[in-house]
Amino acid sequence: MTQVYDKVALIGLGLIASSMFWAMKRGGLASEVRGFARSSETRETARKIGLCDVVCDSLKEAVKDADLVVLCVPVGVMGDVAKEIAPFLKAGATVSDVGSVKNAVIDAVGPHLPEGVEFIPAHPLAGTEHSGPEAGFAELFDNRFTVLVPVEGSEKKAISKLRELWEGMGANVEEMDADHHDLVLAVTSHAPHLIAYTMVGVADDLSRVTDSEVIKYSAAGFRDFTRIAASDPTMWRDVFLNNKEATLEILGRFTEELFALQRAIRTGDGEHLFDYFTHTRAIRRGIIEAGQDTDAPNFGREKK
Amino acid sequence: MTQVYDKVALIGLGLIASSMFWAMKRGGLASEVRGFARSSETRETARKIGLCDVVCDSLKEAVKDADLVVLCVPVGVMGDVAKEIAPFLKAGATVSDVGSVKNAVIDAVGPHLPEGVEFIPAHPLAGTEHSGPEAGFAELFDNRFTVLVPVEGSEKKAISKLRELWEGMGANVEEMDADHHDLVLAVTSHAPHLIAYTMVGVADDLSRVTDSEVIKYSAAGFRDFTRIAASDPTMWRDVFLNNKEATLEILGRFTEELFALQRAIRTGDGEHLFDYFTHTRAIRRGIIEAGQDTDAPNFGREKK
Numbered sequence: 224m225t226q227v228y229d230k231v232a233l234i235g236l237g238l239i240a241s242s243m244f245w246a247m248k249r250g251g252l253a254s255e256v257r258g259f260a261r262s263s264e265t266r267e268t269a270r271k272i273g274l275c276d277v278v279c280d281s282l283k284e285a286v287k288d289a290d291l292v293v294l295c296v297p298v299g300v301m302g303d304v305a306k307e308i309a310p311f312l313k314a315g316a317t318v319s320d321v322g323s324v325k326n327a328v329i330d331a332v333g334p335h336l337p338e339g340v341e342f343i344p345a346h347p348l349a350g351t352e353h354s355g356p357e358a359g360f361a362e363l364f365d366n367r368f369t370v371l372v373p374v375e376g377s378e379k380k381a382i383s384k385l386r387e388l389w390e391g392m393g394a395n396v397e398e399m400d401a402d403h404h405d406l407v408l409a410v411t412s413h414a415p416h417l418i419a420y421t422m423v424g425v426a427d428d429l430s431r432v433t434d435s436e437v438i439k440y441s442a443a444g445f446r447d448f449t450r451i452a453a454s455d456p457t458m459w460r461d462v463f464l465n466n467k468e469a470t471l472e473i474l475g476r477f478t479e480e481l482f483a484l485q486r487a488i489r490t491g492d493g494e495h496l497f498d499y500f501t502h503t504r505a506i507r508r509g510i511i512e513a514g515q516d517t518d519a520p521n522f523g524r525e526k527k
Numbered sequence: 528m529t530q531v532y533d534k535v536a537l538i539g540l541g542l543i544a545s546s547m548f549w550a551m552k553r554g555g556l557a558s559e560v561r562g563f564a565r566s567s568e569t570r571e572t573a574r575k576i577g578l579c580d581v582v583c584d585s586l587k588e589a590v591k592d593a594d595l596v597v598l599c600v601p602v603g604v605m606g607d608v609a610k611e612i613a614p615f616l617k618a619g620a621t622v623s624d625v626g627s628v629k630n631a632v633i634d635a636v637g638p639h640l641p642e643g644v645e646f647i648p649a650h651p652l653a654g655t656e657h658s659g660p661e662a663g664f665a666e667l668f669d670n671r672f673t674v675l676v677p678v679e680g681s682e683k684k685a686i687s688k689l690r691e692l693w694e695g696m697g698a699n700v701e702e703m704d705a706d707h708h709d710l711v712l713a714v715t716s717h718a719p720h721l722i723a724y725t726m727v728g729v730a731d732d733l734s735r736v737t738d739s740e741v742i743k744y745s746a747a748g749f750r751d752f753t754r755i756a757a758s759d760p761t762m763w764r765d766v767f768l769n770n771k772e773a774t775l776e777i778l779g780r781f782t783e784e785l786f787a788l789q790r791a792i793r794t795g796d797g798e799h800l801f802d803y804f805t806h807t808r809a810i811r812r813g814i815i816e817a818g819q820d821t822d823a824p825n826f827g828r829e830k831k
Contacts (some may be wrong), residue, residue: 293714299797323747348747351824352811362829367746397743409584410730411748417792418722419751421785423807425777426714428784436711438813439701442671443627443652444723444755445714446820451748453811456804463792463800473729474789478782480732482724485778487719488767493603496767500760503727507656507757509742516750520662522826 227388228253228288232289232303234268234282236260237420237455238350239321240295241359244275246392249361253388259285260356268356283311291388294320294332299461302331307336317341317381323408323458323519325372327465333374341381346374347394354455365393366514370403409469414477415464416451417470420459423452532557536593538586538608539572540564541759542654543625544599548579550696555666557692563589564660565600572660587615595692598624598636603765606635613639621645621685627712627762629676629705631769637678645685648676650696650708652716658759668684669697670818676705713773717766718781720755721774724763727756778827 230277231253231309233240240258247253259282260266269278277495280284286292286308292300312318322328325344347366351358369389373382378461386396398406425455426437437445463470487495511518536555537544544562551557557585562579563586564570573582583589590596590612598605605626616622620642626632629648640646653671655662677686691701703711730741730749734815741749791799814821 229746251791258762269607275768293650305775308676342533348744350747353824358824360824365829368743381763392534394820395743403735406743407736408747409742410700410733410736411749414729415726415748415752417708417788418726418785419748420723420804420807421788422719422722423810424803425718425780425784427807429714429780431707432711433716434810434813437715437810438817438819439672439699440652440715441814441819442672443654444719445715446814447723448719449807449811449814449820450826452804452807454804456801456808458534459804460797460800464795467795469700471789471792473733474785476733477725477729478785479724480729481778484721484725485775488771489774491768493764493768493772497760499728500724500756503724503731503753503756504760506727506738506741507753508729509738510745510753512740515745516753517828519828520657520664522828524752524821524823524826524828 225391226254227384227391228290230254230289230291231256232292233258233275234273234292234294234308235296236265236356236360237295238354239347239357240293241274242361243293243392244294245359246364247388250391252391257285257289263522265356269427272357274356274359282308287311288313290316291385292316292318294318294322297457297461298322298324298465300327301328302335305332305335308309309337312337312340314339317343317385319343319345319385321345322348323462324413324466325404329372329374329401341378342374343377343385343400344374345385345389346370346372346408347389347396348452352450352453354458360392360397361519364389367394369394369396370404371396371398373398405466405469409466409473413466413470414473416454416459417463417474418477419448419452422448427451427478497513529695530555530558531688531695532594534558534593535560536589536596537562537579538589538596538598538612539600540569540578540660542662543601543651543659544597545578545660546665546667547597547599547663547696549663549665550668551692553694557694561589561593569660576661578660578663586612587713590599591723592617593614595689596620596622598622598626601765602626602628602632603759605632606639607634613641614637616641616644618643621647621689623649623689625649625651625801627716628770629708633676633678633705645682646678647681647686647689648678648705649689649693650674650676650712651693651745653698654758656754656757658762666697668693671698672682673700674708675700675702676708677702709770709773713770713777716771717774718777720758721767721778722781723752724758726752
């Protein structure tokens with residue numbers, strides 16, 4: 224139990240913020256965590272379940288004494304929130320965020336922050352398909368990666384402190400620049416989500432196969448796609464609108480490869496298909512060896 | 528414990544056949560189950576782990592007294608195996624299979640079977656990403672669906688018996704015709720698998736993002752794709768080569784939809800994206816309500 228910050232403010236109380244709160248409590252990482260959410264319903268839920276030491280009804284109240292302010296709102300509103308909190312930030316405070324894209328957040332937030340406030344963008348690569356204040360749990364970040372994306376002029380000491388917080392919440396911490404972050408995430412997260420959304424949308428919209436058939440026979444593979452296609456629509460709309468270039472680049476590569484495989488199917492090129500399908504097994508093995516997924520059949524969701 | 532068949536032969540001893548054996552034993556559904564595999568290594572493994580009451584070194588020995596013979600080999604070799612066993616089949620025996628496509632199997636197997644043998648194609652919609660004789664377990668079919676695809680002239684009594692066997696192994700049994708089966712599976716299984724293989728292949732083949740980065744940051748969505756892209760390459764090669772039309776039709780619809788979403792990203796049409804992403808949540812809810820997937824976050828693979 225090592226306290227890293229005295230006072231922390233979480234702005235936005237969804238899956239990530241609520242998990243951060245429980246993880247900070249578990250690790251004794253902050254003496255007081257204040258939370259703010261725009262919706263009064265969310266604040267009420269937070270109060271009911273004991274989420275945050277203090278739930279505030281205004282941004283000002285939440286951030287004014289905070290040593291660390293973490294923006295946990297959809298990427299599309301980060302700039303507006305930064306503008307609103309700027310006048311109330313304590314000198315020497317650190318502002319961070321948990322947005323899934325970094326270039327756009329840096330562009331939107333950076334200009335609003337006053338001198339004497341450290342801005343250290345961050346992105347915990349963890350989540351579930353559930354959203355909202357009740358979706359969080361302390362273990363969400365355990366053995367997952369959090370990427371820090373320091374901007375020009377970020378103070379070394381402030382970076383170390385934020386790193387210490389994330390490590391205290393269970394995460395492995397890496398640093399990279401915003402361009403590389405946005406490309407890596409386009410591959411490991413944004414393109415896969417768009418593809419999953421697309422496949423589920425297609426299945427839902429066929430005239431010759433009913434939804435009830437899709438549902439009944441989903442265990443043959445389809446159901447894996449529906450999990451990530453059940454993620455929060457606002458968050459994902461903002462991700463795609465704010466990581467356009469990298470996402471479109473990866474989707475372009477994806478389509479090219481898909482067309483090559485379709486062609487192999489059409490022409491009956493079994494060797495091409497077999498080689499391709501053999502190759503992709505290695506990545507799965509790597510992920511399991513790195514402790515990033517379970518080797519249990521079907522993710523262990525069924526009894527064995 | 529109700530015996531359905533006296534003697535059963537399983538041809539091919541991979542994930543499905545081994546699960547069938549354990550499920551038949553669990554339910555006391557057959558007095559003797561014989562197994563055959565082309566590879567002596569597989570037969571040796573089967574003997575070592577007690578898979579099948581008798582492991583046979585020849586197809587003849589496996590099928591000659593069997594009341595039910597189930598072909599559990601890749602779709603591409605079903606026809607050859609049917610031809611080989613045909614002379615040894617007992618009069619009145621039923622031949623079935625577990626192939627993931629049905630039109631191609633019917634075309635390949637049907638012509639080889641002698642008069643007086645019932646042919647009832649079947650497809651259990653269950654599996655894991657693991658393969659081989661050691662991958663099976665008795666619960667694989669519990670609450671999953673098995674589709675029977677009777678051909679012209681299939682005897683009602685023989686169909687009921689096969690249905691009873693599958694129900695005894697825990698499955699819900701449905702009947703449909705081969706065309707519809709192949710289309711439904713193209714949606715719920717074949718297209719999703721090809722898409723997952725493609726995405727994993729793309730991630731593995733980028734010059735600006737390393738494999739080690741893809742692996743480390745896979746928990747952000749990508750890892751869900753790697754599970755089904757780790758499935759048996761031979762089986763899947765054969766599936767695509769033998770369900771060309773339906774798979775290509777669904778992939779065509781998929782590409783069309785993907786292009787529309789890419790366009791929405793490029794033009795900044797957030798409303799289109801939001802509506803699409805909201806819509807797809809309903810299918811997920813349906814799948815969970817139908818007991819075809821878990822509601823636990825991340826498939827429950829991590830402790831909560």
